Amino acid sequence: MRILLGITGGIAAYKAANLIRGLSELGHEVTVLPTENALRFIGKPTLEALSGHAIETDMYQDVAAVRHVELGQQADLILIAPATASFIARLTAGIADDLMLNAILASEAPVFLAPAMHTQMWQNPATQANLKTLESRGIRLLAPASGRLTGGDSGPGRLPETQEIIDFVLSAGKLSGKxxxxxxxxxxxxxxxxxxxxxxxxxxxxxxxxxxxxxxxxxxxxxxxxxxxxxxxxxxxxxxxxxxxxxxxxxxxxxxxxxxxxxxxxxxxxxxxxxxxxxxxxxxxxxxxxxxxxxxxxxxxxxxxxxxxxxxxxxxxxxxxxxxxxxxxxxxxxxxxxxxxxxxxxxxxxxxxxxxxxxxxxxxxxxxxxxxxxxxxxxx
Ligand SMILES: Cc1cc2nc3c(=O)[nH]c(=O)nc-3n(C[C@H](O)[C@H](O)[C@H](O)COP(=O)(O)O)c2cc1C
CATH class of the missing domain: 3.40.50.10300 (CoaB-like)
Known part of the structure; x- marks a missing residue:
């Protein structure tokens, strides 16, 4: 399956490295698409080495190929992990201001989100209202795990374990449970x-x-x-x-x-x-x-x-x-x-x-x- 893995700028972005490896080892073709802010948390060389492909974030590079449409239409499945509060808000509003959001909006593939953020950001009514809207549009959400967060706090907001994310994404198909x-x-x-x-x-x-x-x-x-x-x-x-x-x-x-x-x-x-x-x-x-x-x-x-x-x-x-x-x-x-x-x-x-x-x-x-x-x- 061709999986478009979007990574946004949260502290858990480094965990996406394990996701790339886990999904690739199952034989999936993983295209990695980080936001500019995600690259503040995980290095491009790591993502390029693990995925085996050059990483692009610039909407206006290789314009003739219309990359955002190509990326969106080639994907069989889109997974955003971790998904920041900011990204969730932009997706809810349909704000296509980077390559990832343009690709998602141009795609008909099923979209899965694994949000991760501080507990108060997760519980914030704005975030919860946005998630409700996304769910009503058929976007599938994996609730964050509870545990130790950045800065020493504890509570819901952690990115779930790699295997849990992979199971969530792959078990949502039409033959789930069969x-x-x-x-x-x-x-x-x-x-x-x-x-x-x-x-x-x-x-x-x-x-x-x-x-x-x-x-x-x-x-x-x-x-x-x-x-x-x-x-x-x-x-x-x-x-x-x-x-x-x-x-x-x-x-x-x-x-x-x-x-x-x-x-x-x-x-x-x-x-x-x-x-x-x-x-x-x-x-x-x-x-x-x-x-x-x-x-x-x-x-x-x-x-x-x-x-x-x-x-x-x-x-x-x-x-x-x-x-x-x-x-x-x-x-x-x-x-x-x-x-x-x-x-x-x-x-x-x-x-x-x-x-x-x-x-x-x-x-x-x-x-x-x-x-x-x-x-x-x-x-x-
Ligand atoms: C140290 C640090 C950690 C952060 N962790 C998170 C996080 O886990 N979740 C989140 O939603 N935002 C987090 N942020 C805020 C995002 O980086 C910020 O909202 C950014 O605009 C998100 O960009 P993006 O969604 O385009 O990737 C963090 C910021 C900093 C400085």
């Missing part, structure tokens, strides 16, 4: 102790779906079948290899199951013990494997089940195949895609339910965001 299981990768059926029947699924689509579900606030379990790609934080991962292992790992209750793994349709009747010798003809007896998601849908009627249908590149019956699978498997939705998507960073999919169909194409990351939004929409 458990989503995503299966990914390709299963391997042993032929002997060193050889297997497998497929070329990289697991990329499943990982992107897991990330998109995590970013919508879900608790995500990724069941990873033979995946070599890195898996970002905030996702519980269970590693499996064969169809039987995948079946066992899937048998748990959840709100959503997305079956993105490429599951072998066959397994050996009797895998060879040891290593098969070469230079002799070999006949393998293959048995069909179970339809895991069809079984899961029967055993877990509480779950919204999404199956993938991989259709040959030249097959013109993609929709008919998807609709047939919807009924055959007894699932809520089918994501139909083409074999060219295997191992690729891009894809073209049709999301098919009994009620509607939607097509998405592009990078697997952005297609996954769209698919997860569709699924979240169906749950609500």
């Amino acid at each position: 458990h989503v299981i995503v299966t990914a990768g390709g299963t391997r059926e042993p032929i002997d102790e060193v050889r297997f029947l497998g497929n070329s699924s990289s697991g990329r689509m499943g990982i992107e779906l897991a990330i998109a579900a995590r970013d919508e606030g879900a608790k995500v379990t990724l069941i990873a079948a033979n995946i070599e790609l890195p898996i970002p934080g905030g996702i519980d991962t269970v590693s499996v290899s064969s169809v039987d292992e995948l079946e066992a790992a899937m048998d748990q209750s959840c709100d959503v199951l997305v079956m993105a793994a490429a599951v072998s349709d066959y397994k050996l009747a009797k895998p060879h013990r040891g290593k098969l010798p070469r230079n002799q003809s070999l006949t393998l007896e293959l048995l069909p494997t179970k339809d895991l998601i069809a079984n899961f849908a029967v055993n877990h009627p509480e779950a919204y089940c999404v199956a993938f249908a991989l259709v040959a590149q030249e097959d013109s019956n993609l929709l008919t195949i998807a609709e047939q699978k919807l009924w055959d498997k007894g699932v809520n939705a089918i994501v139909a895609n083409r074999s060219s998507a295997l191992g690729s960073k891009v894809t073209e999919v049709t999301f098919v339910t009994k009620d509607d169909q939607h097509e998405f194409s592009g990078e697997k990351s952005s297609v996954s965001v769209e698919l997860i939004r569709q699924i979240a929409g169906k749950l609500s």
Whole structure:
């Protein structure tokens, strides 16, 4: 997710350094935008080194790029931490007198504020009235923690701990409180102790779906079948290899199951013990494997089940195949895609339910965001 992290000029601005690190470690792309006053409390080199990008605060630099609009429109989410009383007042009044406020006003992304200030400033009727107005406009607020403040006083006004801010921001999504299981990768059926029947699924689509579900606030379990790609934080991962292992790992209750793994349709009747010798003809007896998601849908009627249908590149019956699978498997939705998507960073999919169909194409990351939004929409 592309997060615009605004930092304003309070004593807690130095704590934003941990936020940049924490959000980046979860795989988010963090753009840091301090106010001029924030830079009195935390140095530009710290912010540049941690975010890996040059820091801009001047509205009138690189004017041709219209940076404030670009910054606002590129963001999937805006977090201001810490948010000063002064900033809160300016945002309430819509006073766009710096790059950050212009970017916020030019954005349609959800905005989260973590105010931090002295207790009397926090309790001041002006601050409280401003916060009420902001909340009524859909801006989400994390109340400050109580404790030791600058100057030795104590009371509400402290910036909450980094993890609390991250949880607050990431748990406000449409899948907040939901458990989503995503299966990914390709299963391997042993032929002997060193050889297997497998497929070329990289697991990329499943990982992107897991990330998109995590970013919508879900608790995500990724069941990873033979995946070599890195898996970002905030996702519980269970590693499996064969169809039987995948079946066992899937048998748990959840709100959503997305079956993105490429599951072998066959397994050996009797895998060879040891290593098969070469230079002799070999006949393998293959048995069909179970339809895991069809079984899961029967055993877990509480779950919204999404199956993938991989259709040959030249097959013109993609929709008919998807609709047939919807009924055959007894699932809520089918994501139909083409074999060219295997191992690729891009894809073209049709999301098919009994009620509607939607097509998405592009990078697997952005297609996954769209698919997860569709699924979240169906749950609500
Ligand atoms: C030492 C010091 C600490 C401050 N801490 C805070 C604070 O925690 N919260 C706050 O709202 N203002 C605080 N202020 C006041 C802000 O810096 C001031 O309102 C400033 O105009 C905010 O600018 P900005 O909102 O554009 O970043 C502090 C000022 C000083 C000198």
